[in-house]
Amino acid sequence: MARSAPRVESYMQIVFVISSVSLLLPIITNFLVAPSKVKGGSISFAGCLQLLGFCTFEACVGIFWPSIMKMRSQYIPEEARSTIMNFFRIPLNIFVCIVLYNVDAFPITIMFGMCSIFLFVASILQRRLMAISDKPKMESWTAMDPEAEPLND
Structure with missing residues (x-):
């Protein structure tokens, strides 16, 4: 306890990166794995990866x-949340x-690429949010005792 x-x-950074990589898999398999020419049968290796x-x-x-619901409750005041x-x-x-x-103007690989890029940007912004939310804690620590050093968790 x-x-x-x-x-x-901290863990949402990892979730966004994993999501980004998982949406890159259809693009990667499209270029690196040759499509199966066998009709019917079992799922191909590229299909398994996808x-x-x-x-x-x-x-x-x-x-x-x-x-995200937990972060909303932490960062957005309840009276103005909606x-x-x-x-x-x-x-x-x-x-x-x-x-x-x-939608017809974009190939499906472009759509997956855009979603993957947006998720990667979200991971970067999540890291920035964590850095910003840590800053007030550090400042309040030094305000209580300017000579003391904060403990690293």
């Missing part, structure tokens, strides 16, 4: 939702509508 749970910000990638991605989605979240949904919905309207 004395052990503290890992911070959401299935593994999608199962991994779905596991990351399962970790994402409860974790307003702030709905405000950020407007540009997201506009972006989704533009992409869906032009």
